[in-house]
Amino acid sequence: MYVLCGLVSAMGLFINADVEVYDFKNSKAKYIISIFSCLYSLIVILSNFACFLPIKNNIVNLLLISLGGIFVANNIFKGLFYFASKREWYLNKSIYQMAPHKLLIISSIGIMAIDLAYLFLVAYPGNLSYDSYDQMLQISHNRYTNHHPFWHTMLIRFWYEFGITLFHTPNAGVAAYSIFQVVCVAISFSYIIVTLYQISVSKRYLILCYLWFLLMPYHIAFSITMWKDVLFAVAVSGFTTALFRIIRKIGKYTQLNYFVLLICGIGFCLFRSNGWIAFFIFFIVFFAFFKEYRRNVALLCIG
Numbered sequence: 001m002y003v004l005c006g007l008v009s010a011m012g013l014f015i016n017a018d019v020e021v022y023d024f025k026n027s028k029a030k031y032i033i034s035i036f037s038c039l040y041s042l043i044v045i046l047s048n049f050a051c052f053l054p055i056k057n058n059i060v061n062l063l064l065i066s067l068g069g070i071f072v073a074n075n076i077f078k079g080l081f082y083f084a085s086k087r088e089w090y091l092n093k094s095i096y097q098m099a100p101h102k103l104l105i106i107s108s109i110g111i112m113a114i115d116l117a118y119l120f121l122v123a124y125p126g127n128l129s130y131d132s133y134d135q136m137l138q139i140s141h142n143r144y145t146n147h148h149p150f151w152h153t154m155l156i157r158f159w160y161e162f163g164i165t166l167f168h169t170p171n172a173g174v175a176a177y178s179i180f181q182v183v184c185v186a187i188s189f190s191y192i193i194v195t196l197y198q199i200s201v202s203k204r205y206l207i208l209c210y211l212w213f214l215l216m217p218y219h220i221a222f223s224i225t226m227w228k229d230v231l232f233a234v235a236v237s238g239f240t241t242a243l244f245r246i247i248r249k250i251g252k253y254t255q256l257n258y259f260v261l262l263i264c265g266i267g268f269c270l271f272r273s274n275g276w277i278a279f280f281i282f283f284i285v286f287f288a289f290f291k292e293y294r295r296n297v298a299l300l301c302i303g
Contacts, residue, residue, distance in 0.1 A: 005072055033077045035285070039068030039093045051174045069145065100194050108183075111214055115130045115223045123224055125171040126178030132156065133224035151270045181231065185223040188234040189213040191241050191260070198250050229273050235267030235275075243286075251270035 043199030045052070045066060052058040119126060127138070135153045137142050139160060144153060156177055163169075193210055201209075213219060222230050242261040245251055269276040 005076065010075075027126060029081060033074060033081065036077055037070045037073035040073035041066050060202070067201055072180075098197075100198055103197055104187070104190050104194045107193050107210065108186040110210075111186035111189055112182055114214055114265070115186065115220055116179065118220050119178055119182065119224045123221075125173075125175035126181075127221070127225040129173070129225055129227040131228060135226075136160075140160045148274055149271055152231065155231075156226065177226055179228070182223050184234050185219070188237045189219075191238060195241050195245055195250060231267060232271040232275060235264045237269055238264035239268050244250065280294065 045062065052062050131148055135148050135156055138148075138153055144150060157178050159177035160170075160173035164179045165171065166176075193206065193213070196206055196209060213277035238260055242257050242264060245257045246254070246261065251257060265279065268279050272278075
């Protein structure tokens with residue numbers, strides 16, 4: 001992952017050679033890029049903190065990696081800012097004819113077909129992670145802890161018991177959860193595709209994006225893996241996409257975007273034990289930089 005970030009940063013550095021392409025008169029962009037570059041560097045340091053112990057013997061390494069992380073992230077975010085500001089490279093000015101809800105259904109069915117085919121032909125009843133083994137033990141003993149997110153364990157229990165009630169086998173219970181998660185993942189990916197479609201992303205980039213979601217092996221494998229991080233990722237993806245739609249005023253039904261934001265915000269907080277911390281940080285950053293949407297989004301977040 002770090003190698004990939006380094007390569008993307010190198011591309012960004014090449015693109016950023018002509019710094020005049022950026023409209024950094026917009027101080028908001030400068031501050032946001034600086035904040036997230038520092039956060040990226042901090043996350044890298046904290047995720048590898050054991051490598052810097054004892055700290056007094058690794059101060060130079062710690063400093064160099066911190067500055068390197070900021071440099072790498074800064075190039076990436078500046079490159080993204082450039083491409084976002086030069087929208088003609090990916091937009092198609094022609095208006096598409098398909099209704100967004102139809103595209104959502106068709107896209108979701110395509111992704112579900114691939115994932116469910118893999119589930120029933122290759123990996124039935126689905127994959128269990130190390131975490132979910134522990135959660136299944138909690139369910140079987142009817143003794144619960146908060147070591148893993150309690151409400152995610154309850155969700156597993158609901159679908160597990162639903163499958164057993166219908167087909168009377170434990171495998172059916174696990175498969176029922178796997179099918180539920182496949183549906184969630186497919187709708188999440190399709191929600192992104194529909195959003196790109198509604199801002200008129202050109203057809204070739206739309207197809208490439210869809211194929212990425214449809215055929216990447218780890219998307220297929222994780223869609224049938226009983227693991228809290230999968231649904232957490234779905235919640236964060238839906239939350240981010242809904243927020244983007246609200247800010248850009250995408251779609252006729254604004255209330256629907258807020259509803260998705262609410263549901264995914266709940267998942268954001270409940271499907272990871274530390275999810276509420278990330279949610280709180282988001283709330284502070286959003287409240288600081290997006291005055292126009294403070295009231296509505298703040299009410300949802302607090303709720």
